[in-house]
Amino acid sequence: MLKDRITYHKGLFREHTELRAQVNTRRAVTLLGGNLVANSRSDDSGVSARVYKNGVYGFASAAEYSDESIKAVLDAAQENALFMDSRVCKNKPALPSVGTGSFSLIADVKDIEQKTYIEFAKGVDAYIASKYPNLASRTVAVRSDSMEKLLTVSDGYNSHSLLPRSFVYIFLTAQAKDGGTVELYQPFGGYGYFSDVFTTPEALFSGIDFLYSELMKKAEGVYNDAGYKDVVMHPDLAGILAHEAVGHTVEADLVLGGSVAAHNLGKQVASELVTMVDFAHTALGQPVPLPIYCDDEGTPAEDAVLIKDGILTGYMNNRETAQHFGMKPQGNARAYLFSDEPLIRMRNTAILPGKDKLEDMIAAIDDGYYLTMTNNGQADTTGEFMFGVCMGYEIKNGKLGRAIRDTTISGVAFEMLKTVDMLSDSLIWSCSGFCGKKQPMPVGMGGPAVKCKVNMGGR
């Protein structure tokens, strides 16, 4: 656990200053066809300072966590702020206060032995190898990461926080009926250290069996028809829709860059069924996948309501953009490594569930698709989005038909969301992987099943 060596140095702050000590850990084990191709541990730790001066920031970081290093980092950040201020001369006012207080660590810091990850991966791999010998390829990847931060600020909340995640990714490849190969992958896991999330490899076996059965259906699958289609998106796709297609466009720094949200505040951007929130730590009475209580600018975290009943109601801000837009900062300024400055990031972004049953949503489509798994997504500041779809089914006359092969869907978020006419009554979260925006960042995303219209690529 990080020792507090930074609070003592608060007396050295000359301008608005954030001083942060941080440790990031990453653990990786990968078995490719039974071969241990990755077996690594990575620790990044250090201290950084950011100084605000008349509308510009100076930042500096160093790995060494000592009194001498902290002083050097503070001096360098101050020097950088002065250099920028002297060359840019923005003359902006001081940042408004967000109050003062503190948040303490609410969980124990752990360090799991590498042997634990390897033995678990071997157990999972042995099951797949013995039960499904006909696979063309199999990969078992264990990934565990954590972020521990100690923050002291000249004006705001001081905090000590911890964010651990652990996942096991299963990648399966099979021969398809046309002689090529088809693949599927599934992450298992979530918030917590590995020993908190996983018990025994056996707990994953039913999930692996389901993944294999889906892969076999995909191997016999057909290519979808290209064009503008009625679809039901599984909650995993709704989550990535919330994050990629809408979430990024309402990050206030991208709004200032000219995103589509700049001209739509207060306007109807989605069906009245759609409400979307970036949750801080609790959603609908339950903990979110990656709870954030205080951000890296010392702002207490609270929920940011982005779309309410189809109306665009807000942006996600840091303290500076909140001042610009006359909004309240809600704790969205997050940094990945000790050497990274806080950027406006999502936390746990979700479309809220509706009242429909999934089976009714499928039954409501005569000719369309049920899209169940995605392997990535990207979106434009115009709201045009693209998701890779790696598993899905035809819907014919209200019933599921043949599985489909890999495809891509696209649309323009604020147009596509207006076609939403049914939402399922369940909210499903995911939090694997990283969001990319200058720095990587763990985020949660979620939603219900969504019935809507999208463009589907195809041969």
Place this chain on the structure above:
Amino acid sequence: MKSNREIAIYVLDALKKAGADHAQCVVSTGKTDEFNVDGGQFSLMRSLFNSAVVMKALKNGKKGVITANRLDSEAIDKAVQDCIAAAESSVADEAEAIAEKVKNDEFTTGVLTPDKDKFFDRVQEYMDDVRRDYPKIVIEQFISKYTYTEQVFMNTNGVEFKNTSGKYDISSMFSAHEGEVASSFNGYGAEFTSLESKLIDLGLQRTLFAESEKQLYTKPVNGKFVGKLLITPACLAEIISIAFENFISDGTIIDGTSPWISMLGKAVAPETLTISLCPLDPAVACGERFTSDGYRSENMDVIKNGVLNSFLLSNYGSRKTGYPRALNLSSNLFVKPGDTSLKQLIASVDRGILINRFSGGQPGTNGDFSGVAKNSFLIENGEITDAISETMINGNLSDLFKQLIGISSETVCDGVTVLPWMLFDGVTITGK
């Protein structure tokens, strides 16, 4: 403070004493100074005092790898213990090894003393140039930095390389705006070692700014057709890198699922195509001088006159499969230019699109790709016509290489790659 070499010697000695049969490590230190622009305005100056050690131990044929960024004795001693523990918990694999002894060497690349004031002036000039020459362009984000690095590689076979390097690089994200109308965003990056030129003149930036201004008003392609795809240098590196990752890198060669697994020495493209990886070329800013496996980097042809010349295997991948290892592990893609001008290439297209950015799902091992053509234009009857949106392209990467029908004589250098425009046939293009 110990030198990187002294730290590397200490690490190897500690790993051996802790039971490693073989070991290697890379120790690096340096500094990055960075200017940031957000929403068209200067926002931040960042200084990073960088340090890192990557160590690998082999014990009884079992591997452990540790990465850490603290170089003090306490941190390194813990990393050594963790590395040995990871190796002891690992799975024995005869393919694991470290590089054999060769002649040791030291390298110096790039500019070792940055000019902070001149660099800032160049960045300020860049912002002014964009505002003046491309008034509809908004620089959403611009990151400009100088990075100085000292790196030492050593292993217990006696291999020792040292590289000292310094380079500038820029990356931008931008879009065009007119009233409430905005183009899709686009991005560009370049690396360089001199401040003698204007930053706006690096690589393809002026072309992309001008094209973004034309992309304010777009149309979806009407219906679906099979047509031609003209890939610009801004997009080509990603397409080739995806293909190489899927077809000739460790993962799919080791498990045998690559569609090119039996294509070594055989034609995978027309004989006009030669693709090389050239980290030592003078056009590259501070290219790789030794690989992470500890081998001296050499330029290499991956595809030569259409024939697959080499897989891109690490030392482990090579020993695992029996195929030769790659002569470098860089991303410095060079494509040999053709003898047709870009203008002639465009004139030869009856119906197709010019694509500047591909936004797509990760293609499967079989190479099937599907995605949105971003920042792109329709080409009809030999002329570029409308800017397009909501238009998807589909095909197979392996087939795409066979469907190459033209390479431009012009190339663009961004300090990392040197690439032409390439024209392919037989791609499914789907609009609304």
